Amino acid sequence: MPKALTVTHRRSFTPRLALLAATLLLAFGAALSQADSSAADVAPTDVDERADTPLEGEALERRLITIDSSGGTQSGNLRFGPIVYEHPERDGIVATVSTLTIRAPRAELRAPDEVLLSQAQGRREADFDGGIVVTRGRLTATGERLAYSEATGLGVLSGSATVVIAPAIEGEDEVVITAEQVVFDVDTDISVSEGSVLLVNGDQTAEAERLLFEEARDLGQLTSEDGRALVTRQGDEGPLTIEADEIRVLTDLKALYAVGDVVVVDGPITSRGDVVFYDDDEEVAEVLGAPALAVDESAGVRLETDRIRQDVRFRFVEAIDATVPTTYSADQFALTGE
Incomplete structure (x- = not known):
């Protein structure tokens, strides 16, 4: 059984290195601060507040829904509603609202x-069922009901x-979310x-309660x-897992940013830190x-320092020297409005 090796890094800091180290610490602090910022500011979660906000002008036009049932039937009260639209084809009814097509x-x-x-624009509601297809840009979604x-500008797809x-x-790889x-x-x-x-993107999968x-x-x-987010990458030598309180992914860049008691496990190597950046193309994690802390059980190595490169x-x-710049920053993973 190899004896465990504890590696402690002590560096003499020149003024230039001290300044760079301070910059990295500020970036690290910014990453943690950003993680604490609630996504509720940019996510459609405060339904009551949105519903109570009066609509006018462009905001009203953007949320108005139009329904085309050409080739189908309409029934119900045409003045006060509800109006029921039915079509023999599964995609026969086409509704549009802003850039969304249902x-x-x-x-x-x-x-x-x-x-x-006719006088309820901005306060109307529409239900769709029988198998739904939603499209917007590069996105296509399916479900049983919508x-x-x-009033809220929100469409909820379920089933x-x-x-x-x-x-x-x-x-490139498509993104599939269930x-x-x-x-x-x-x-x-x-x-x-x-x-x-x-979420599945190529050889990576991500699991959470909310995305x-x-x-x-x-x-x-x-x-x-009430739990943790988990990303798993399947490789030739076995899976790599990254678990954290919050994980952000840039699927086009194959890059990941994790914060909050992050644990990276790759075979015999386990690393722990407050923040992790992972570049899938380079197959490198910065902890x-x-x-x-990084522990390699097979080699009996224990590495403890501010920045760790896990290849x-x-x-x-x-250990990553203080003079080496980081590949990614928390700002690249910031949500709109943060």
Whole structure:
């Protein structure tokens, strides 16, 4: 049994190195501060507040829904609603709201009680069922039902909800998301998947209870209110796992940012830190902590320092010198509005 080796790094700091180290510490602090910032500021979660906000001008136009049932039937009260739209084809009814398109075989449009549909713009609700297809940009989603509210600008897709986001560059991996429900915000390009969320992107999978995804930026934020977020990468030498309180992914760059008691496990090597950046193309994790810790059980190595490089391809760890700049920064993973 090899004897454990404890590696302690002591460096003499020149003024230039001290300044660089201070800069890195500030960046580290900013990363932790950003992690503490609630995504509720940019996520469609405060439904009551949105519903109570009066709509006018562009905001009103953006949330108005139009329903085309050409070739199908309409029934119900055409003045006060509800109006029921039915079509023999599964995608025969086509509804549009902002950049979102909804296809279904059945829909129902309602207004508040005793209010004319024509005078209820901004307060109407529409339900779709019988198998739904939602499209927006590179995104296609399917589910059993969708409920949309003009007052909130949110469409909730439920029933075996699946989202597929095509890559921005042909030949790259698509993103596939499954969840109990997906909430689409028509004011932005944000979707929020909730309940047993699974994201698959190439050889990487991510699990959490909630995923906020900015579609244009291919940026996802994974959290679990009562648990942890987990990313698993399948490799030739076995899986790499990264577990943390919060994980953000840039799926187009194959990059990851994890914060909050982060644990990286790659075979016999386990690293722990407060912040981790992972570059899948380079197969390298940078572990930051005060201090960070890496243990290689097979080699009997224990490394404890502020910055650790964990090389997944060649399975080794080493200290990162203070003069070496970081590949990524927390700002690259910041959500819109943070």
